[in-house]
Amino acid sequence: MVCDVCKNNQATVFLTQIVDGKMQKVNLCEACSKEKGVTDPTGFALADLLLGLGAAQEIEKGASGQRCPACGFSQADFKKTGRLGCSVCYDTFAEGLGSLLKAMHKGTSHVGKVPARLLKSLERDARIKQIRRDLDKAVAEENYETAALLRDQLRELEHLT
Amino acid sequence: MKISSLFSSGGEWARNDGPHHQIVISSRVRLARNLRGHPFPGWAKKSDRLQALELIKPEVEGLSEMQDAYSAFLQDLSQLEKQVLVERHLISREHAAKGVGSAVVVNKKQTLSIMINEEDHLRMQVIRSGLQLRNAFKLIDKVDSALEERVDYAFHPVLGYLTACPTNVGTGMRASAMIHLPALVLGDQINQVIQAVNKIGFAVRGLYGEGTEAMGNLFQISNQITLGEKEEETVSQLNKVIEKIIEHEQNARQMLLQKKPGTLLDQIGRGYGILSHAYSMSSKEALNLLSFLKLGVDLELFPAECQGTIDELFILTQPAHLQRGSQQKLNPEERDALRAEIIRDKLSGFPKPESSKVSVPRPPNEENNDE
Numbered sequence: 001m002v003c004d005v006c007k008n009n010q011a012t013v014f015l016t017q018i019v020d021g022k023m024q025k026v027n028l029c030e031a032c033s034k035e036k037g038v039t040d041p042t043g044f045a046l047a048d049l050l051l052g053l054g055a056a057q058e059i060e061k062g063a064s065g066q067r068c069p070a071c072g073f074s075q076a077d078f079k080k081t082g083r084l085g086c087s088v089c090y091d092t093f094a095e096g097l098g099s100l101l102k103a104m105h106k107g108t109s110h111v112g113k114v115p116a117r118l119l120k121s122l123e124r125d126a127r128i129k130q131i132r133r134d135l136d137k138a139v140a141e142e143n144y145e146t147a148a149l150l151r152d153q154l155r156e157l158e159h160l161t
Numbered sequence: 162m163k164i165s166s167l168f169s170s171g172g173e174w175a176r177n178d179g180p181h182h183q184i185v186i187s188s189r190v191r192l193a194r195n196l197r198g199h200p201f202p203g204w205a206k207k208s209d210r211l212q213a214l215e216l217i218k219p220e221v222e223g224l225s226e227m228q229d230a231y232s233a234f235l236q237d238l239s240q241l242e243k244q245v246l247v248e249r250h251l252i253s254r255e256h257a258a259k260g261v262g263s264a265v266v267v268n269k270k271q272t273l274s275i276m277i278n279e280e281d282h283l284r285m286q287v288i289r290s291g292l293q294l295r296n297a298f299k300l301i302d303k304v305d306s307a308l309e310e311r312v313d314y315a316f317h318p319v320l321g322y323l324t325a326c327p328t329n330v331g332t333g334m335r336a337s338a339m340i341h342l343p344a345l346v347l348g349d350q351i352n353q354v355i356q357a358v359n360k361i362g363f364a365v366r367g368l369y370g371e372g373t374e375a376m377g378n379l380f381q382i383s384n385q386i387t388l389g390e391k392e393e394e395t396v397s398q399l400n401k402v403i404e405k406i407i408e409h410e411q412n413a414r415q416m417l418l419q420k421k422p423g424t425l426l427d428q429i430g431r432g433y434g435i436l437s438h439a440y441s442m443s444s445k446e447a448l449n450l451l452s453f454l455k456l457g458v459d460l461e462l463f464p465a466e467c468q469g470t471i472d473e474l475f476i477l478t479q480p481a482h483l484q485r486g487s488q489q490k491l492n493p494e495e496r497d498a499l500r501a502e503i504i505r506d507k508l509s510g511f512p513k514p515e516s517s518k519v520s521v522p523r524p525p526n527e528e529n530n531d532e
Contacts, residue, residue, distance in 0.1 A: 012493055070200075071200045071204060073204055077204070081203060083201065083204070083280065083325040083326050084204075084325055084327065085200055085201060085204035086199070086200040086201055086204065087195065087198075087201075087317070090317060090320055090330070097327060100327060101320075101330065104327065104328060104388075105387060105388035105389050106386045106389035107389025108388065108389065109320070109321075109388070109389065110317070110319065110320055110331045110332070110388060110389075111389060111390065111391055112321060112332040112391045113302070113305075113321075113322075113332065113392055114316070114321075115309045115314055115316055116306065116309065116310070117309065118316055
């Protein structure tokens with residue numbers, strides 16, 4: 001089989017792509033496949049390839065013309081690559097991503113592992129809140145001795161943060 | 162450790178001695194992680210990527226599991242060396258295309274490999290032979306916990322671990338098993354199995370993952386859901402799916418033995434004949450024929466000790482492994498000739514398939530054979 005591009009060399013790379021439900025086949029020689037970047041799958045409309053057709057449009061609806069303030073990534077970039085720019089993008093494009101994630105996964109919130117470090121800080125936040133409540137109560141009850149004790153505990157905890 | 166010593170011995174998974182090894186070649190679990198406050202590698206500028214690499218690489222090399230590890234920058238590896246790593250499933254095809262700003266660290270046993278600045282800052286995977294998904298998960302989880310003490314991960318209170326591609330967000334985990342299903346293919350049942358597996362949210366892919374063709378009757382089954390499900394839950398579900406498929410494959414083998422012993426024997430015999438006498442062999446043809454020899458061993462048509470040779474050939478006949486031994490770059494025809502030569506050589510001491518193990522009914526009327 002001859003290469004579809006240069007019509008000269010023997011084709012060794014056979015690419016099959018399904019676009020709009022229709023199969024498209026391209027036969028390329030080694031040189032042309034490299035030149036066209038076929039060996040690098042990121043060159044294609046991966047958003048559609050990976051997430052199903054219409055995925056790129058989905059995110060477009062959510063944030064038209066918007067750019068991520070942290071990294072400058074835009075929805076057009078997502079359409080092209082199927083990847084986001086940085087962690088802040090998840091908040092920037094939250095609206096469009098929401099329905100996308102819902103369709104792709106089992107739910108819209110994470111229920112698995114949490115980094116131990118974060119777990120500790122979450123626990124500390126909960127404790128600070130509790131002490132604040134106790135402190136308010138102690139002040140309201142004019143229990144100043146307890147209040148002073150709680151205030152010290154609070155200072156210590158907040159100092160750690 | 163030098164790359165040459167890494168290449169001189171095969172990985173643990175390729176020894177093929179894990180649980181259910183007749184059908185399950187290997188089990189893999191990978192986690193995707195990113196640094197907080199750094200753009201994802203695909204969007205980052207070169208200087209950003211280098212900065213992330215500088216932060217991550219020493220921490221990865223400092224892991225207790227990475228003592229005596231093999232570690233390299235991608236730009237220092239030749240095309241061939243990268244391809245060998247791909248064929249061993251130690252790096253992805255996507256990672257092999259990377260250069261400056263990316264790195265790979267592989268432990269001595271080749272069971273743990275960590276890619277830096279692939280699609281995400283960190284892609285870490287454990288690969289084990291046979292069906293060992295739970296063990297693989299345990300190890301990668303341990304490595305992840307050790308690393309998170311030293312590296313500040315991008316973690317969202319609602320969405321979990323953030324990844325460049327929204328298909329990975331949440332757990333960032335992809336668990337997969339590589340399985341050999343010749344009887345389901347021969348019995349035309351494979352599409353039913355694939356459809357059923359797809360329906361419950363698992364993906365079926367070819368030998369080298371996303372977008373690759375299924376060759377040698379080898380299939381990769383992996384989870385697709387990473388958000389809204391616990392890691393352990395995903396792993397145990399996949400485990401259940403694989404156990405079910407093993408059952409189906411075993412049933413299909415019994416069915417073929419009883420109903421179509423002639424077809425079965427013919428496939429194995431042809432595989433044996435072509436492999437031991439061909440002078441030109443593409444890697445696709447080699448994989449497809451080796452698959453039948455492997456089935457032949459499973460069905461005891463070849464002695465059990467032949468298993469090792471076949472497993473070795475599955476790896477040795479891959480394009481980059483094949484070229485490793487020769488000095489200059491080979492063109493496709495030269496590769497096919499060399500491949501055939503290696504296979505002929507390895508199979509020279511191989512006994513013929515013992516057809517008496519399978520009872521083939523004689524055709525009732527010999528005169529009708531021409532029709």
